Amino acid sequence: MKRSADAVLVLALLTAAAASLLTGGAALSPRQVAGALIGTASPEVEAVVVSLRLPRLALALLVGGALALAGTALQSLLANPLADPFLLGISGGGAAAATLAVVALPAAALGAVPLAAVAGATAATTLVWWMARGPLGTSSTRLILAGVAVNAAASAVILLVLALASGQRLPGALAVTMGSLANASPAAAWWLLPYALLPALVLLHHGRDLGLLGTGEESAAGLGVDVPVVRRRVFLAAAALCGGAVAFAGVIGFVGLVTPHLCRLVWGPEPRRLLVRAGIAGAALTALGDVVARRLVPGAELPVGVVTAVLGVPFFVVLLRRSA
């Protein structure tokens, strides 16, 4: 059963990738797209497929994978199935900085928006970590509480920025808050790759530790987990993954929260088994969401974050009913 589940997962990923490459404002046939990939298409078609669609697909996969990985790790670390990059204020901090940058920077400097997002996510992470420090060190409960507080502050900043934004800058700012892959470029994908791979490796390294932490911190310590060190590393790795995702795609919600749940239903909660599969599932889901975002209205684009939220809500309802 497990083997076939893996096969379905890979199939879903390939289907999402294919659908993504076949989607876009230019009406291209599958033959043209295939031709562009092997270099036999006309320069115009090749430009669309290789320079626009392929980087966009890569970005969707990287962002989706990063968010799902971060969500899975955080849920295990905090022993809380509702943990999510959103909840801990990391996405919010990045989005607040990014929207501010989009609205305030001169046009020539708009290339620095991803940097601003990373800075914002880092600041939010630092703030959450600092607020969560108690006399006994940083506990999971305090992390959640601090995260909720920072998220609320970030949301307030975003609303303020949106209210004061000029008409021209508003769509760009909204694209950040609602999540959009429209700014995908080969450069963006190359930048995000190390930003996503290195933290992902850290999380995979601590996969077993995360499983142990799910049974309680004391229990995990008794089994050899250096809890403070693992907690710090996992939190920072998750924060880096989210910061990178927000930097290039804005706020895409629900992927980090729902993907781990869906995968847990199939593969069980053991992080070592779950992490990679959740990453792949998140990548596929985000790519699929981007397909829907582009196909729903011909020629125009919806923010992908809105699509994932709309798709995520019924999933969530189903999950809740099943677990009840």
Add this chain to the structure above:
Amino acid sequence: MEIRPVARVLTLAPDVTELVFALGAGSLLPAVPRSANFPPAAATLARFDERDVEAVISLRPELVVATTAGTDPRLVESLTALGVPVATTDVTSCDRLAEASRLLGALLHREADGARLSASVLDRCARATERARRLPALRALYVVWWDPLIVAAPGTFHDDLLRRGGLQNLAPTSAGRYPLASRELLLDPRLEVVVAPDEADLRTMLRALLERPEGRRLADHSVRTIWLPADPASRPGPRLVDALEALVRAREATP
């Protein structure tokens, strides 16, 4: 709409401010909104914050002129609830600009000026449209912002500019008036012209775009970029006609 003599009028946006001045009724304005920058006569007047209900009320207007191109409907609601008469223009084409001129002229008891302005608008627009008809019909986009790509859809005054300028709008329909479009449109082989308001930010962003793959057709001039005077093209005021004439002139200038 009640028609009675008014002595104090407030406009809530640059386009209607220009319209009032074009009707020769600038003297009725005790102040102008902060965002108004034309005509030069407006610079001599005091400024007020057009988004602040209290600022509007404190100037005791007998009539407030709003526009669908930028006035917050809730502000209009608040003013109406407070008993202030508000007239709202909804200019989405040259024809409607002419009509708005006439109606506003009547409201301000400048019927003759209103009729004159209306006729002038219709006449100039008709001439420009006629000249454009002699040019080959090309497919175009009106770009409001490059990154993300925001274009003007049918139903907007920008769309009217394009059509009267002899251009066919390739923007997606049924996605709102200013939809976020796929950047692949810029690589669409059908696209021949891009029209945009000449603003420093937009010029800067286009320069950056030309170096990216999706800017290829713009860079090698398969797609022609026409820059229109920024303010006239960006607001549905009397200078919209100037923008249309500039568009047609630009098209005629290149063989």
Add this chain to the structure above:
Amino acid sequence: MSMLRASRLCGGYGPRQVVGPVDLDIRAGTCVGVLGPNGAGKSTLLRLLAGILPPRDGEVLLLGRSLLGWRRREVARLVGFVPQSLSVAFPLTVQEMVMQGRAPHLGAWQPAGPADEAAVEAALVEVGLADRRNVGVHTMSGGERQLVLLARALAGQPRLLLMDEPATGLDIRHQLDLVDTVRRLVRTGVGAVVVLHDWNLAARLADGVLILQEGRVAARGASGEIMVPEVLGEVFGVVVDRLPAPGGPVLVPRAVPHARSQQPTVEG
């Protein structure tokens, strides 16, 4: 051979010191029972011995080396810590949970191998859960979860067992099984420190007994010396009767009003 030695060990939470100073020496092949009233610091002492809680004063030596110098994984390979209870955030099966006990012996990227499967199997058989290995732990009763915790510690093949009230929720049969299991392990050279509430269980299980009261050692010695009415009565503030029984003498407490200042009387 001394496996674990605590010298002037003191520990607590935040500004509060809960236990200490305590001296303790646990030798291989012996079992020490830790008794005391609620809040005496028994669990805290166990955490200090396991290295889970850093000491405020004094030190703990594991195999002659300060616990602070050991890495957590190295400690976990030798020491099996059985906590008082289990929080299960996600549904795991018994098998998966017990396999967690092999974690100290496995590298981060190393999957479980046949040796690990064998150790898990042996542990499951020992506690009698072999036929329930695929049951979800979250569906089990408190007592059954205790067995899972025990099996998890055993799967790690520890040389030293630190157990915090392992008999909680166990039925009579399983309590006796617990005693058998621990005694058997102790005979093979494993050392054990077991926090218990039940005196009679302690009498059967432990070679030596340590009684804590308000964080300090109120009595210590061989089981036979300590598990007697005089000592227990003094510490717990009750009158204790010692009744003969075929399996060994049974200690029965009897409540005495305003017991503290009175001399305990021994009857029977």
